[in-house]
Amino acid sequence: MTTARTWAVALTGVDGHLVEVEADLSNQTPEFKIIGLPDKALGEAVQRVHNACKNAGLDLPRRRLTVNLSPASLPKQGSGFDLSIAVSTLAAGGSLSHDSIARTVHIGELGLDGRVRPVAGVLPAVFAAVRAGFERAVVPHANAAEARLVPGIEVRAATSLAEVAAWHGADVPVPDVEPVAGAAPATEPAAMLDLADVVGQEDAVEALVIAAAGGHHLLLSGPPGAGKTMLARRLPGILPPLTEEEALEVASIRSLVGDAVDSLDRIAPLEAPHHSASVAALVGGGSRVVRPGAIVRAHRGVLFLDEAAEFSRIALDALRQPLESGAIEVHRSGFIARFPARFQLILAMNPCPCGNYGVRGAECVCPSLAIRRYSDRLSGPLRDRIDIELHVARVAAARATSAERAETTTDQARQRVAAARGRAALRLRDTPWRLNGDVPGTWLRQGAHRLSAESRAPLDRALERGALTLRGYDRVLRLAWTLADLAGVDAPGRDQVGRALYLKKGSSA
Template sequence: MGHALTHAVALIGLAGALVEVEADMSDQLPAMVLIGLPDAALSEATSRVRSAAKNSGCPLTHKKLTINLSPASLPKHGSGFDLAIALACLAADDVVDASSVKSVVHIGELALDGRLRPILGMLPSVVAAALHGPCTVMVPEGNADEARLVPGVRVIGVSSLRDAAIWHGAVLEPVLVEPLRLPIEPDIRADDLDLSDVVGNDDVILALQIAAAGGHHVLMVGPPGAGKSMLAARLPGLLPDLDGPASLEVSSLRSLSGRGIGTSLIVRPPLEAPHHTATAAAMVGGGSGLIRPGAAVRASHGVLFLDEAPEFAASVLDALRQPLESGVISIHRANGVAHFPARFQLIMAANPCPCGQFGAADRECTCPPNSRRRYLARISGPLLDRIDIQLTMRRITAAQLRVATDEPRLSTAEARERVINARAAAEARWAGTPWSLNSHVPGTWLRGQRMRLARATTALLDRALERGGLTMRGYDRVLKVAWSIADLEGVSGPGAEHIGQALYLRKGMSS
């Protein structure tokens, strides 16, 4: 035949584009040329494909093969084009049925012995293919369960190039091959942590419910042992299950990050807790070839927990300022821009000083005042201005422990039910708008004619703004928290007491 065509998928961030893979055979000196803006890993596909085809019992022709990846202007990264390139070459040599190859999207990496290796980002790749209409996708058997999570797509899982060639009409004897699979990393199981394990800290537990109801960011300051990490780890358990689009997005990000997702979409909000030595690239994402999502991206629709927040590099913390406002992270490279979702709840925990004992009743702080100020000043003012709830915590005393142990405590299931009801009220209120959570609603909307609160209700907040105790952004964030408090209490709108409580949470409190 001399010429054949099939399709593959090129990913940039979570977005994918369908790529035509053309193979042309000509009567020239033996060669295999790959064109169409491939990266280094993709350029090496010629060697992988030739060896894999030979070891699969269907060696490539000794004539010249030219493989074009179109559109040529689109950057193409990684080894996921191997299967498409191999089958296009075999179709050009009439080893397999060219019309069958043309009708299927092929995604997969080849080992030198002809086996198919599963690749990262299979779920978003198949989603991208499905956007072009009903299609058939051939993938490595190790990715097949993941690919089948996309509705409206016919998925063919194969373990080797030989199996793929036989499916497309090659006359070969089947050979049983054990499929290669990606390991599935376990999640931080936030659902296994119950709120009833927390003794005392009732005010902080209420503040976490308010944060969960409205999607608000939280800073907790207190000495070691006050329960900051314990409470932060239980926040994802208060959040409702993910809806369909959010579940698909979270699962796609997990697929792209190489953690594996198994046989079902992820339905619980994720928890990401990077170490304080994380770089800016580890936090927001990056990479010289395939751009990988960072911790802030993987926390989308869930919680990003920064323990020992002042120990993070200032550049890493300030990299979060833009996504906290926009909910999107854009990573720019010379040949393209990758856009990732980043709509997460930020929870930061910090000691009050370098030694951690300032304000503790049972220990003496040895830090001078300037040292304490410099320590917390590592969290910049612009970042703090984006934190809706700021809590000051203390260690629980032995007397409080004895009293609290005997009292009934709120469970995660009960708190989640309250949060679900509060979010339902907010969603009903914001029906017909792009927002469903109070924290996402612009301040101009809350201060507009339709939602404006009475002057007597906001009098305390207005005075704080006039005296310079709040920025305009802070003013709007207090309004958002007040609406979340009202939703949690089941009332139609915030009153003066809700504004006062929201302002109190904004300025910090003692539990």
């Protein structure tokens, strides 16, 4: 038989698609050609495979060799197809077992010396192989740890092409070579930041707990040095640990980015891009290979935008759709890359360009028009998607220099958050949602959990006089349910609704 086939995986976003790698020999002028919509990096696999086979002591047939990547309509990118192409071409020439390679998914880049080099995205690729029913995958030695995080599949760690060929029945000596190293491991995580370090910001700490309990978005405004950044960076510490499924989602995204993944991290991720970040840096993009942006890397965690008013308005408004849907789609010619992006958004901004507007004892030198323009950098539709807006004032010198510590510690806050989320999950057990921040407004306004007319009276009046949009109305309802869960009551009353309305709109409500 002059035709042999094996399998590889093409990634579009975090979705893996099985690709049949089919090699065929014909009695024509020797040539090596790859078809099936490969990109430039994949087209260069011809030379890598040729040199790797030669240096591994494996001879490619000296005939016309055509490799087809099917389905041909699916774009394929990157060098992760090298190993599957080499295996299928060697099997077409009779060097390897056809049955063995047909039952195996091969992922990896080949070096010219025949060693198997690591690639990004192995974890979601192996997930796709399991979903397709495969029981064996060959991956680069440096990617073996992350591939073995996927249950239900045999993972073989390949050091060289000769080693892979020997597994499939080739009579070839296997050299003892040094495996190619993968990405440098992430630095050791910093010590957990404690809320007890925050002095004199009781209202802000409570707002942080409320945001964590319900999965709500938060805007902190105030002068420089008030503690906005200090507060925001302590939010991941009070969030409950990720479940195994959530940790695998986060690890898959890290794998796509190219980070070293050897274990599941149960701590919610925190992404804090610089205010000079572009739209593509925030939401993802790229012309040839679509890369996940900051909102994707913050999936199941926190996206913190410090100095939010310094971001471009276009970049900030690009967050509006992901905040509603919990996902982002990047459209390119011929394909759509989909990424999960369910995150909590924390914005921090100064009241004006100089930061002193409204600060007692400080002089603001900004013209009134500049102050208004600065505030308007956050558009109305984006603000409408924020659940909590809170002004953070500077701490008095007497408290800042005292030895007192805050009343609320991270452990105490985490316990309150876990208890409130447990109540919400119990109430929502027969629905697809688990957090108040995810519940649709129509379910709260029209379903069995609709509040009494007396309880929602302040909210109805705010909607009638135009102080709230209907989206804002729904967000206040979600916030009120979170306040009820924190208080341990069965349903929000007038007090919870009034406080939620104040947190949403402040004194302007």
